[in-house]
Each structure stands twice: as structure tokens, then as C-alpha cells.
Amino acid sequence: MFGSKKEVVKHPMFSKEWFKYELWSWTYIILIVFGFRSTFIDHYHIPSGSLLPTNAIGDSIVVSKMSYGFKVPFSEFFNPMYIGGEQKAPARGDIVVFEYPVDPSILFVKRTVGLPGDTIEVFDNTLIINGQEITKTKIEDDAKYRELYDEKPGQDPKDMVFYEQQLGDKKFVIGENPTFFRHLGQDKITVPEGHVFVMGDNRDYSSDSRVWGFVPIKNIRGRAFMVWMSLVYPWSQEKFHFRPSRIGTQL
Known part of the structure; x- marks a missing residue:
């Protein structure tokens, strides 16, 4: 009258059928998890x-994998393919x-500074894009930024000076060390099509496009938008830190 219930088949543990069932179950889970990470959201450690x-x-x-196009799952391991067109360039x-x-x-993780067709010049930590100097405003109350630095050979946190800067609709803080005799610079160049110019916010301690050149847009995995954990592992070469206050920080 009410229909019959579908019986659930239970295989004896460690039988051939049980191993087959478990193998397929875990295969589905792994494909779903890694497919999600490949196409939608992933995470990286700094x-x-x-x-x-x-x-x-x-x-x-x-990291959002969808910011610059909807990628076909797992295609990044072969030849990245995007549904509905090519991969988009990041915003400045x-x-x-x-x-x-x-x-x-x-x-690598860096900030996008120059887009295809832009002219870029960096001199004495002054950034010039398309002939326009990008202004920066010195931050006087800088204790919360300075405490993120550990003292290392040739890098004393007390020497750091911090500035607020804006690129596009992104406001952020950069760090500079004015005690350096010569800052890392960049002669005037034009960013080629299909590439971007990237820099680190820690301007005097960053190996970036000023050192090794442009980044092909096809190399970009996604856009970082939030900190979900902040922990320097005890076995790391860096000083151990656990910073719960940084959890949820927007980038």
C-alpha cells in the first residue's frame, strides 16, 4: 500500500565487495574536494x-579561483581551459x-601593479605608472605594522617606515627601509600583452618583477582575499608565531 522500502546492502567488512565500495566512496570524495579546490576556492601558506x-x-x-574566469576542473595540470572564454587579467x-x-x-604571492600596456618605473621607492607618480602617505601610528616584523641580519624592524598607498580601488600599506643606500628599482618599461607586473608590499625585501620580470597571466592561479589562519610552525626556520587576531583579515 505504501510501497516497499529499498534495502541497503551491507557488505561484510574486509570482503572484496567492501573494499570495492570503500574505494569508490573515497574516490568520489577526493574528486569532489580537489575539483572544488581546482575551480572555486583554494588556500596557500605565506x-x-x-x-x-x-x-x-x-x-x-x-584564494578565489573564479576571479579571472571559470576554470574547467583539473585542467590546470595540463592546459588550463576556461568556460566561456580566456582567462581575464587581474585588476590593478x-x-x-x-x-x-x-x-x-x-x-608566489605578490600584488598586481602593472597591467598589459602600462609603462612602469620605480626609482628610490617611488612608483610611477603611465607617467603618473603613485602617491603615498606616511603612517605615524605604525606599531601594529612594525610588530609583524622579526629582527634579522640586515633587517631591523625599528628602521622600517610605513606608508598608505592606493592602486585601483585597493588601499594598502607598504613598508620601506630608508637606511638602505640604494633601493631596488626598475627602469621605465612597458608591460607586454598577456602579462602583468607584480611587486611585494615589503618594497625593500621582495624579489618580484623588478628582479625576474613579468608574470604571464596564464600563470595566475587566483586572487587572495582573506586570511583564515596565521601560524608559523614550530619546526620552521622562522620564529614561531600564532596570531589569532589576524584570522578573518580582508586582503
């Missing part, structure tokens, strides 16, 4: 201080995770 004071060493960041000021052009097996 191992260095090139983006200080925006990202502290040990920050784990959430975006923090992006990308494959290091010199060694694509390594992932």
Missing part, C-alpha cells in the same frame, strides 16, 4: 615576508597567487 605588512609570515590565505592592486615564471613548480 612562507616569506615579501608582502609584509599586508601578509605576515605564516598567514594562510583563501589585486594580490595574486601565481606560478613563478622562472620555476612554475613554485607558487
Whole structure:
């Protein structure tokens, strides 16, 4: 009258059928999890201080894989394909995770400064884009930024000076060390099509496009938008830190 209930078949543990059932169950779970990470959202751990004071060493960041196009799951391991067209260029000021052009097996995190067709020049920590100097405003109450730095050979946190700067609709803070005799610069160049120019917010302690050149847009994995954890592991070469106050920080 009410219909019959569908029986659930239970296989004896460690039987051939049980192993087959468990194998397929875990295969589905793994494909779903990694497919989600490949197409929608992923996370990365910040191992260095090139983006200080925006990202502290040990920050784990959430990265949107959809910001520049909807990628076919797992295609990044072969030839990245995007549904409905090609991958879009990031917006000026975006923090992006990308494959290091010199060694694509390594992932880097930097801020997008120059877009295709832009002219870029950096002299004495002054950034000039398309002939216009990007202004910066000195921050006087800088204790919360300075405390993110650890003292290292040639890098004393007391020497750091912090400025607020804006690129596009992104406002952020950069760090500079005025005690340096010569700051890392960049002669006037034009960003080629299909590439971007990236820099670290920790301007005097960042290996970026000023050193190794442009980043192909196809190398970009996604846009970082939030810190979900901040922990420097005890076994790391860096000083141990756990910063719960950084959890939820927007980038």
C-alpha cells in the first residue's frame, strides 16, 4: 500500500565487495574536494615576508579561483581551459597567487601593479605608472605594522617606515627601509600583452618583477582575499608565531 522500502546492502567488512565500495566512496570524495579546490576556492601558506605588512609570515590565505574566469576542473595540470572564454587579467592592486615564471613548480604571492600596456618605473621607492607618480602617505601610528616584523641580519624592524598607498580601488600599506643606500628599482618599461607586473608590499625585501620580470597571466592561479589562519610552525626556520587576531583579515 505504501510501497516497499529499498534495502541497503551491507557488505561484510574486509570482503572484496567492501573494499570495492570503500574505494569508490573515497574516490568520489577526493574528486569532489580537489575539483572544488581546482575551480572555486583554494588556500596557500605565506612562507616569506615579501608582502609584509599586508601578509605576515605564516598567514594562510583563501584564494578565489573564479576571479579571472571559470576554470574547467583539473585542467590546470595540463592546459588550463576556461568556460566561456580566456582567462581575464587581474585588476590593478589585486594580490595574486601565481606560478613563478622562472620555476612554475613554485607558487608566489605578490600584488598586481602593472597591467598589459602600462609603462612602469620605480626609482628610490617611488612608483610611477603611465607617467603618473603613485602617491603615498606616511603612517605615524605604525606599531601594529612594525610588530609583524622579526629582527634579522640586515633587517631591523625599528628602521622600517610605513606608508598608505592606493592602486585601483585597493588601499594598502607598504613598508620601506630608508637606511638602505640604494633601493631596488626598475627602469621605465612597458608591460607586454598577456602579462602583468607584480611587486611585494615589503618594497625593500621582495624579489618580484623588478628582479625576474613579468608574470604571464596564464600563470595566475587566483586572487587572495582573506586570511583564515596565521601560524608559523614550530619546526620552521622562522620564529614561531600564532596570531589569532589576524584570522578573518580582508586582503
